[in-house]
Amino acid sequence: AKRRGRNRYAYFAPSMHAGLVEKLDLAEDLRGAIERHELQVYYQPLVDLAGGAIVGAEALVRWTHPEKGPIPPDRFIPVAEETGLILPLGYAVLNTACRAAAAWQHPVPLRISVNLSPRQVQDPAVGLYVRQTLLHSGLPPESLTLEITESLLSEDHEVAASRLAELKALGVRLAVDDFGTGYSSLSRLQSFPIDILKIPKPFVDGVAFGPGQSALARAILDLADALGLQVVAEGIEDAAQAAELRRLGCPIGQGFHFSRAVPAGEFGALLSRGAFA
Numbered sequence: 001a002k003r004r005g006r007n008r009y010a011y012f013a014p015s016m017h018a019g020l021v022e023k024l025d026l027a028e029d030l031r032g033a034i035e036r037h038e039l040q041v042y043y044q045p046l047v048d049l050a051g052g053a054i055v056g057a058e059a060l061v062r063w064t065h066p067e068k069g070p071i072p073p074d075r076f077i078p079v080a081e082e083t084g085l086i087l088p089l090g091y092a093v094l095n096t097a098c099r100a101a102a103a104w105q106h107p108v109p110l111r112i113s114v115n116l117s118p119r120q121v122q123d124p125a126v127g128l129y130v131r132q133t134l135l136h137s138g139l140p141p142e143s144l145t146l147e148i149t150e151s152l153l154s155e156d157h158e159v160a161a162s163r164l165a166e167l168k169a170l171g172v173r174l175a176v177d178d179f180g181t182g183y184s185s186l187s188r189l190q191s192f193p194i195d196i197l198k199i200p201k202p203f204v205d206g207v208a209f210g211p212g213q214s215a216l217a218r219a220i221l222d223l224a225d226a227l228g229l230q231v232v233a234e235g236i237e238d239a240a241q242a243a244e245l246r247r248l249g250c251p252i253g254q255g256f257h258f259s260r261a262v263p264a265g266e267f268g269a270l271l272s273r274g275a276f277a
């Protein structure tokens, strides 16, 4: 598009123009990277806060651009969302993660959590895709958790409701990512087949600094308790936060305190090393 000449963009401020061109370039490069299977999937341990055992992993996509180096997902996922590239990208991650996790089911089953973008949930083929992936990978459905964004619950699309019901019927678990940072009414939470609430990092940051700072994390734990939902806290960066969350009754956590997301081979090594202290 940028080859069409400059006057087409006459109404853009120069900085907007540069931003748009950069985005289009990024989208083009991302398309190529997906086609060439250059994206990688890393795994961040989900840890039992009481005993330190690894009980699962969240799959997180990684992209190292040949010239620009590593590009953070927060930069290219929104571009993938806008362009529709999130569909091939998301299904590639799902496929890779399920295959890896199928090898991590012994001696104890391990949960694998995969992020599903709003656009994927709106895709009519999403149910079929997940079902095929489970079949081909041999992963038991109950070992797969799909993380969705809270916005899906708030927007008044019945499409999302029926898609989520369809996914749930496959036997997978559904988690709400960054719960409490979007806008969803609590009444809608109950009408969706949700299993897990994830406490977002900003709510975890101050958790060890006293009741005022831990109020939001506690509110989510109470809500989950009342509704019979499970909870995972994310972004745990130190031992004090882990200890306080454990004291508040949060069963599972993830964060740099335990481990960053690592390649599959390294995750396998973490698993065989046993529990975190």
Ligand code: C2E
Residues within 6 Å of the ligand: 044, 059, 060, 061, 072, 073, 074, 077, 090, 093, 115, 116, 117, 177, 178, 201, 234, 235, 236, 237, 254, 255, 256, 257, 261
């Ligand atoms: P998210 O789903 O909330 O994933 C958690 C993010 O927090 C990850 O960032 C993870 O590396 C980071 N994190 C975990 N523990 C800590 C900690 O203790 N401290 C800090 N500072 N950060 C921590 P990452 O991998 O950069 O991903 C960012 C976001 O990009 C994700 O947020 C998710 O929304 C999106 N994303 C990543 N992979 C995928 C994917 O395969 N599909 C989709 N749709 N989105 C993805």
Ligand code: CA
Residues within 6 Å of the ligand: 058, 115, 147, 177
């Ligand atoms: Ca997530």
Ligand code: CA
Residues within 6 Å of the ligand: 177, 178, 198, 200, 234
């Ligand atoms: Ca999150």
